[in-house]
Amino acid sequence: MKSKITLLLINCFLCSQAQVGINTNTPGSTFEVNGSFATPYKQITTAAYSVSGSDQYLDYRGTSTAAWSLPAAQTSPNFKGRIYEIRNESGFNIVLTPNGTEKIDISNTQVSQSNFALPSGYYAVVKSTGNTTGSTWVVTLFSNGLASNSGSTGSGNTNGFSSAVLGYTPVNASLRTVPATFNGASVTELGCKKWTGAGSNGHTYCAYQLGAGTTFYNTFSLAKQIGGYIVTLPSTAERTWVYNNILAAAPNGYNLNNSIWIGYNKVAYPGNSNEFTWITGENWFIDWTTSPNSTPQGFFNAGEPNNSGGTEGSCQILSTANNSSRQWNDLAGSATTSAGANFDQVVLEFNQD
Structure with a gap:
């Protein structure tokens, strides 16, 4: 009976005036509720x-x-x-x-x-x-408001990010465009997660399954087309989060067990020897406690990078079958496989929502 009376009162208000109020005789809007409001x-x-x-x-x-x-x-x-x-x-x-x-x-x-x-x-x-x-x-x-650090101005692992170094400006994660195919291979987005909480960078990371192995250079082009960039891991904290939440087995991650490119490549600077650089221009987080020299927080396999054959200018996360710890290795960016494992799984990073 109470609901019927309320509806009747509302109808009376609608008949007599353009503005309707609940718990107020002087509504300032077309419909004003002076009290709590509930939806399913x-x-x-x-x-x-x-x-x-x-x-x-x-x-x-x-x-x-x-x-x-x-x-x-x-x-x-x-x-x-x-x-x-x-x-x-x-x-x-x-x-x-x-x-x-x-x-x-x-x-x-x-x-x-x-x-x-x-x-x-x-x-x-x-x-x-x-x-x-x-x-x-x-x-x-x-x-969701858990973290607001994003882009080149955020804290966390965005130290030194430069779209000028990357060569293009990444889009917001929400504006990414995933093609059904790329270079003749299918592209399937497995999911995306945002790194939030204390010490995070607020970035979003998306996982993709491709229908065939692809080179570093084609992966870079795919990332640009989608709107993100090949994942960069300049700190232990970021690498640990990506490994535990993106690479890991379901339900924690997306079962990314094959070879995976990371955005760490050699640059041939004029007049100088080649030098590995993060594709985003980001700086390494440094471990100042190591002896005899302080070291970047990298995760290379023992003896790597070693430029075997003189043509290894790109870097990968080794497959689970080849390295249970998923350490890194340098190799030629033209490769589509590594020790029998395809480069058919991709992790892209987005530094803005």
Whole structure:
């Protein structure tokens, strides 16, 4: 009976004036609630889910990449303006797909997309446009607020980052564009995670499975096309986090056991000998306690880098089969395999949300 009376009062207000207030006689807006406000909350653990008309705030806590479908647009009644809030607290992507041939606008440069990947640790507001064809949904992406350090101004491991050294400006992780194929090989995004908490850099790291092994140079081009860059690991803290959360076996990581390129390459400086450099221009974090010389926080296998054959100008994370600790090794950037392990798994880094 109470709900019926409330609805009756609201209808009376609508009949008598343009502005409606609850717990206020002088509403300052078209609709004003002077008190608490509640909407449905639902925690989801299943990977496959169809977002319904009764949903509003969805919190994903599953253990694998999720495939969620959005409701089909309706002509009558049209639910233009309907809002879904989606929080991804899993370690995997949520892939949101509109119904049928409907599309979703992600940004001013990514309109009419077939789906939208919400990375781990992010929150999105999805809103109906009222259209029944074309872009029926738009999305606004936020980080979860656990860390705000990102880009070249953040703390953590962004010391010395330079887009001038990299040769291009990476896009926000939310604006990445993943091709279905690259150089004839399939490209599958396995998931993305953001490094948060004390000592982190706030960067997002995405894992990819390719249909064939690829050279360092082609991997660099793929990274540029997607919008990130080949992962750089200038500190023990960053390497440890990437190994534990990206390379590791599921559910902690994405089972990346093959050879993996890192963004550490030789540069032939005019008038000087070749020198290994992070592709982002980042500086090594230094261990000042080692003797007789202080050393960068690298993770090279014993005796590496050794420039065997005189052509080893790139670096890799060794495969699990070849080195259980996943130490690093230098080799020619033209390689597509290393000791029988394909370079068909890629880790990209994004220094902004």
